[in-house]
Amino acid sequence: MIYIICQTVGSCIGGSLLRGGIGHARALETHNGGCFLDPNGPMSVGMAFCIEFASAFALLFVSYGVGLDPTQKELYGAALGPLLVGALVGMITASTSGLNPGYSGAGIFPGRCFGLQVGVGQFYGHDWVWYVPDFAAAILHGVVYHFAPPYTRECPLSATxxxxxxxxxxxxxxxxxxxxxxxxxxxxxxxxxx
Known part of the structure; x- marks a missing residue:
């Protein structure tokens, strides 16, 4: 719980600093560089929910199934895990940004969207689309991880x-x-x- 509070407060401070750096008028014009969805545009709230859910689930799957799983350390090494997670974040951001006019792409992390919205003071009725899919993906990933955990070796790879x-x-x-x-x-x- 402390981690969630610190992440949320930190993202709000970062969003406010960003608004201060680019000015309030520019921050309003660009939605402070954060998560934005125009519900009257070609991208519906349901479509954004699906993209956000799939992106968050893919990130969790790679992060906890490969990148941050200590049992996979011997197979992938200490440096490859964070590299895989970072590469996936980049691929998700690049592949979902600019899909449709009026849609900023997958937010992936609720704190990022919330902090930037707090910084500019802009909230909409459909902001739940940045939070609910991420929590739903985390719950589904927990269920999948419980019933089908990643494969672990009984012997180290170096054993003959x-x-x-x-x-x-x-x-x-x-x-x-x-x-x-x-x-x-x-x-x-x-x-x-x-």
């Missing part, structure tokens, strides 16, 4: 031999597992115990 537990319907004892080996040439062999 890794015991595999059971696996067959007739095997009752986990001690009678198979062994997977990797030789110098990269050939994987499976030794099954009967």
């Amino acid at each position: 031999s890794c015991p595999r537990e059971g696996g067959g319907a007739g095997e009752a004892s986990p001690s009678s597992g198979d062994t997977v080996s990797l030789d110098e040439e990269g050939v994987v062999t499976l030794e099954a115990r009967v």
